[in-house]
Amino acid sequence: MSLDSIQLDRAIGAVVASAAGDALGSQYEFGPQHPDTMVPQFGEGVFGHAAGEWTDDTSMAIPLLDALAAGNDLGDSATQSEIVARWIEWSRKAKDVGAQTRSVFTGIRGDVTADAALRASRTRHEQHGRSAGNGSLMRTGPVALGYLTRPPAELVGAAGAIARLTHWEDDNADACALWCLTIRHAILTGELDVRAQLVHLAAPRRDRWAALVDESLMPGAHPRDFSAQNGWVVRAFQAALTAVAGATSLVDAVERAIRGGNDTDTVAAIAGALAGAVWGGSAVPLDWQRRLHGWPGYRASDLVRQAALATRNGASDAEGWPTAARQPTYPRSDFLARHPHDDGVWIGSLAALDRLPAEVDAVVSLCRVGTAQVPAHCEGVQVWLIDQPGRNPNLDIVLAEAADAVAALRAEGKRVFLHCAEGRSRTAAVAALYGGKHRGAELPQAWDDIRAALTGFAPQAFLQSAVERLVSSAQPRSGIVRG
Structure with missing residues (x-):
């Protein structure tokens, strides 16, 4: 079984949204609960993490993600040993490492192996x-990506094994297994259904977890209800679950998690993994994605690449995505023109990346691009937009975010190139939306002006309808970044 584009979007979302929740919650860590009117913003973290920089939650998840992206099996002891070695390497210069985790690392004697970590974990x-601290659950999201097409029992085993490398108690193995199973189900179906996963837990502990889940899913429940002990894996699980279950969007889920207070970055990272699996990576605001960065020098685009590889057992697709230096171009669709409503914006096709004007220093891509296709001096913004009806679960959000990203880059003084594969449909739609939403053009005139500028103008009907809907609607849309 191979994932369709919507399922792949959700798999990527489980990684990117987790990192976003982690980074967004960083400055509120150990702080008070917040009212629903508070809108979290990126800022310097309690332990000195820069605005948009993820913390230990994501840093410890990345070796898991990288192992899967390389095609390795998390159930293999050699893979686990490599993960432990990378964790220890990271911890030496990390701004913050959990007390339980650091204690285990300190207790490893002799060679750094999975067995040595397990001995230290059990001894501790x-x-x-x-x-039963929450340090195992915070990093567990990527595990699910390696087991989307494998029996649930294998996922339960892998999640528990990875948890016990630093957190021996049964609560950790159960919480990680149940969370990963729920992420897996959401990626494959788009549904949030924790209760259906309980059957995969060990029978003696199943009823207890069923009661904990029921408590989390009570009407009106909020992460604030569990904040007093959300450093404990059980309460962190409950806080993250109620954050997602009571949300109307991915952004709402992450913000609810942070408003709960106390261990905000960790609860938001845990919640983000599940929220991303439900709503997809395309629901993560581009403003958030542009800011994301952290150990080992990754940005959001690196997380996307590694997540995509993890779902394919380390293999790229037939066109070499996401590892190829270049994606195929279409010589007959080599379009490049100035935007008719903003001479600081160029519009065109993927092929035009090879002949951009020297002034361009930012690229907004509405299609897949190769790892070396965007000029090195340009900031690249990747947008997940499929040029087929019914393939974009967050269509309005994605279109608005793309137009807003162009406007944000221009406000920063950048010269922008906006493109899709052939410069016909997606480019035309977002260019028209940018003109209508940000440049004061009447939409009918915006369409006409883009048609005149773009030789290959041929927007799909579903994109035209969405642009017209967005321009005509003055109502705020759930999920769009604010501020």
Whole structure:
């Protein structure tokens, strides 16, 4: 089974939205609860993380993601040993490492192996009588991507094994398994259904977790209800679940998690993984994606690449995406023109990336691009927009975000190139929306002006309808970035 474009979008969302929640929640960590009117903003984290920089939650998830992106099996002891080694390498210079995790790393004797980590993890648990911090759950999201087409029992085993490398207690293995199963189900179906996954837990512990899930899904429940102990894996699980279950959008889910207070970055990272699996990576605001960065020097585009590879057992698709330096271009569709309503914006096709004017220093791509196709001096903004009806679950959000990204880049003084594969349909739609929404053009005139500028003008009917809907509607849309 191969994933369709919507399922792939959701798989990518599980990674990108988690990192976004982590980075957005960083400056509110250990802080108070917040009212529903508070809109979280990016800022410097409590431990000195820069605005938009993810913390230990995402940094510890990346070795899992990278292992899957390389085609490795998380159930293999050699893979687990490599993950532990990377965690320890990261921890040496990390701004923050959880107390439980650092204790395990310190307790490893001799060679750094999965077995050594397990011994240290178990010893730490036996010495203290507990080891159920939320540090295992915060990093678990990527695990699901390697088991989308495999039996659920294998996912349960892998999630539990990875959890126990630092957190021995059964609550960690159960929470990670249940969360990964729920992410898996959401990616494959688009549905949030935790209860259906309970059957995969060990029978003696199933009823307890069913009660915990029911408590999280009570009408009116909020992450604030669980904030007092959300450093505990069980309460972090409940806080993240109620954040997503009570949300109307991905953004709402992440913001609800942060408003709960206390361990905000971790709860928002956990919630983001599930919210991304439900609503998709295309629901993550581009403004958030542009800011994201962190160890080991990754940005949002790197997370997208690694997530896509993880779902394909490390393999690229037939056109080499997402690892090829270049994506195929269409010589007969080599279009490049100035936007008729803004001479600081150029519009065209993928092929035109090879002959951009020297003034261009930002590229907004409405199609897949190769890893080396956007000029090195340009900021690249990737937009997930499929040029086929019924393939974009967040169509209005994506179109508006693309136009808003062009406007934001222009406000920063950048010269922008907006393009899709052939410069016919997606480019035309977003260019018209930009003109109508941000440049004061009447939409009929905007369409006419774009048609005159763009030789290959041929927007799909569903895109035209969406643009007209967005320009005519003055109502705020759930999920769009604010501020």
